[in-house]
Amino acid sequence: xxxxxxxxxxxxxxxxxxxxxxxxxxxxxxxxxxxxxxxxxxxxxxxxxxxxxxxxxxxxxxxxxxxxxxxxxxxxxxxxxxxxxxxxxxxxxxxxxxxxxxxxxxxxxxxxxxxxxxxxxxxxxxxxxxxxxxxxxxxxxxxxxxxxxxxxxxxxxxxxxxxxxxxxxxxxxxxxxxxxxxxxxxxxxxxxxxxxxxxxxxxxxxxxxxxxxxxxxxxxxxxxxxxxxxxxxxxxxxxxxxxxxxxxxxxxxxxxxxxxxxxxxxxxxxxxxxxxxxxxxxxxxxxxxxxxxxxxxxxxxxxxxxxxxxxxxxxxxxxxxxxxxxxxxxxxxxxxxxxxxxxxxxxxxxxxxxxxxxxxxxxxxxxxxxxxxxxxxxxxxxxxxxxxxxxxxxxxxxxxxxxxxxxxxxxxxxxxxxxxxxxxxxxxxxxxxxxxxxxxxxxxxxxxxxxxxxxxxxxxxxxxxxxxxxxxxxxxxxxxxxxxxxxxxxxxxxxxx
Ligand SMILES: Nc1nc2c(c(=O)[nH]1)N[C@H]1C(S)=C(S)[C@@H](COP(=O)(O)O)O[C@H]1N2
Ligand SMILES: [Mo]
Numbered sequence: 001x002x003x004x005x006x007x008x009x010x011x012x013x014x015x016x017x018x019x020x021x022x023x024x025x026x027x028x029x030x031x032x033x034x035x036x037x038x039x040x041x042x043x044x045x046x047x048x049x050x051x052x053x054x055x056x057x058x059x060x061x062x063x064x065x066x067x068x069x070x071x072x073x074x075x076x077x078x079x080x081x082x083x084x085x086x087x088x089x090x091x092x093x094x095x096x097x098x099x100x101x102x103x104x105x106x107x108x109x110x111x112x113x114x115x116x117x118x119x120x121x122x123x124x125x126x127x128x129x130x131x132x133x134x135x136x137x138x139x140x141x142x143x144x145x146x147x148x149x150x151x152x153x154x155x156x157x158x159x160x161x162x163x164x165x166x167x168x169x170x171x172x173x174x175x176x177x178x179x180x181x182x183x184x185x186x187x188x189x190x191x192x193x194x195x196x197x198x199x200x201x202x203x204x205x206x207x208x209x210x211x212x213x214x215x216x217x218x219x220x221x222x223x224x225x226x227x228x229x230x231x232x233x234x235x236x237x238x239x240x241x242x243x244x245x246x247x248x249x250x251x252x253x254x255x256x257x258x259x260x261x262x263x264x265x266x267x268x269x270x271x272x273x274x275x276x277x278x279x280x281x282x283x284x285x286x287x288x289x290x291x292x293x294x295x296x297x298x299x300x301x302x303x304x305x306x307x308x309x310x311x312x313x314x315x316x317x318x319x320x321x322x323x324x325x326x327x328x329x330x331x332x333x334x335x336x337x338x339x340x341x342x343x344x345x346x347x348x349x350x351x352x353x354x355x356x357x358x359x360x361x362x363x364x365x366x367x368x369x370x371x372x373x374x375x376x377x378x379x380x381x382x383x384x385x386x387x388x389x390x391x392x393x394x395x396x397x398x399x400x401x402x403x404x405x406x407x408x409x410x411x412x413x414x415x416x417x418x419x420x421x422x423x424x425x426x427x428x429x430x431x432x433x434x435x436x437x438x439x440x441x442x443x444x445x446x447x448x449x450x451x452x453x454x455x456x457x458x459x460x461x462x463x464x465x466x467x468x469x470x471x472x473x474x475x476x477x478x479x480x481x482x483x484x485x486x487x488x489x490x491x492x493x494x495x496x497x
Pocket of ligand 2: 218264265266267352353354
């Protein structure tokens with residue numbers, strides 16, 4: 001176990017000189033995420049939410065500790081079982097780093113250093129332990145025991161120093177300073193101000209704009225990609241007349257637009273929290289695509305993140321000025337937070353995030369559906385994924401106890417790019433009753449609702465359903481999130497006393 005600790009720490013230190021994602025432990029974790037079957041990943045996102053990554057890292061640690069302990073026991077006589085196990089771990093690290101799309105070839109140094117350190121430290125400790133075991137007399141035994149403990153303590157101290165050193169190096173290389181240097185992104189065209197009655201926060205709905213710290217986060221990145229504006233560029237290529245490359249200043253010096261948009265994740269369960277609203281600042285995606293000149297026959301805008309994640313958006317949706325797809329640099333008055341795609345991401349109103357909202361964006365390829373398949377498409381999710389009309393109850397909370405009599409029910413509904421027309425609520429199996437809607441900000445944003453109902457004492461259920469501007473009322477039929485988004489009515493149970 002000590003040899004393993006040393007291996008991971010040395011790997012992290014070496015990664016400090018290269019890139020945090022070359023750290024073998026993190027590279028293996030990232031590889032595991034990409035290889036996880038879709039059902040298991042969906043389960044993890046649903047069960048652990050934003051903690052899914054912490055759960056993965058802890059699970060890996062538990063497996064490593066158990067296997068290392070067993071290998072140690074198996075090495076009582078001969079050093080070879082332990083050597084083999086630590087070398088095998090090392091090789092897994094090498095493979096994981098080599099497979100990362102965002103690393104230069106030099107990155108292999110980190111897992112190799114890790115492998116070497118693991119084997120050398122294990123042999124060293126093994127020899128010390130064997131001497132302790134083999135010494136005959138009591139006095140000599142005490143001496144060799146002490147020498148083993150000293151070696152062990154040295155390994156722990158050295159590992160801690162290497163690990164902390166690696167972490168310090170990693171943080172000097174991060175993008176936070178670059179983000180701080182961006183300053184204010186002032187839009188030439190601001191979004192219409194949000195009216196005071198756009199939400200009913202005092203009555204139990206979420207605030208209309210989601211603060212950046214509360215904005216839902218969904219991605220496959222175990223460590224947040226560190227991309228500095230000075231190193232960033234965006235390539236536009238494929239079925240275009242002129243290939244283009246933009247630097248950060250090329251984008252930020254253009255007249256910026258601001259747009260209020262509600263984003264939703266396809267993994268959002270009925271009643272779930274993967275939906276948030278922000279003021280995004282950036283440029284019209286259609287401007288960039290038209291500058292490159294889209295060739296006839298183009299179907300898909302295939303976008304790539306610096307970490308190799310990809311997404312496919314219908315080219316018609318990306319070009320449609322009425323839809324207003326953006327290359328966004330800012331969010332709620334700040335440059336994009338690192339977790340939300342700094343320095344630049346896509347945002348396309350009305351489409352689930354996995355087919356539209358590439359964070360840490362570096363490449364746009366105009367292509368066909370046949371030629372390129374994006375990350376989630378290859379894992380069983382749908383090619384086209386417009387956001388489904390949905391509604392959610394936020395007040396009362398599930399299983400809450402409230403005073404009997406007049407009960408206030410409040411929540412949110414969304415049908416991006418179509419608009420919400422009506423929300424209805426019913427208690428138990430009573431008649432549907434219309435709720436009061438907040439002022440509509442745009443058809444691309446959510447709408448809050450609330451109502452009051454007379455409820456006698458007891459255990460009750462309340463259900464909501466929305467109707468959008470196309471006349472469609474949410475179906476009662478419950479389907480899961482795979483392959484193109486959940487449906488069904490949100491129902492919660494509560495008690496009145
Ligand atoms: N690079 C990258 N971009 C990504 C993803 C990802 O895994 N990697 N996930 C997408 C998904 S599934 C969603 S729902 C949105 C979420 O954006 P947010 O985390 O800013 O809310 O980002 C999209 N962009
Ligand atoms: Mo998503």
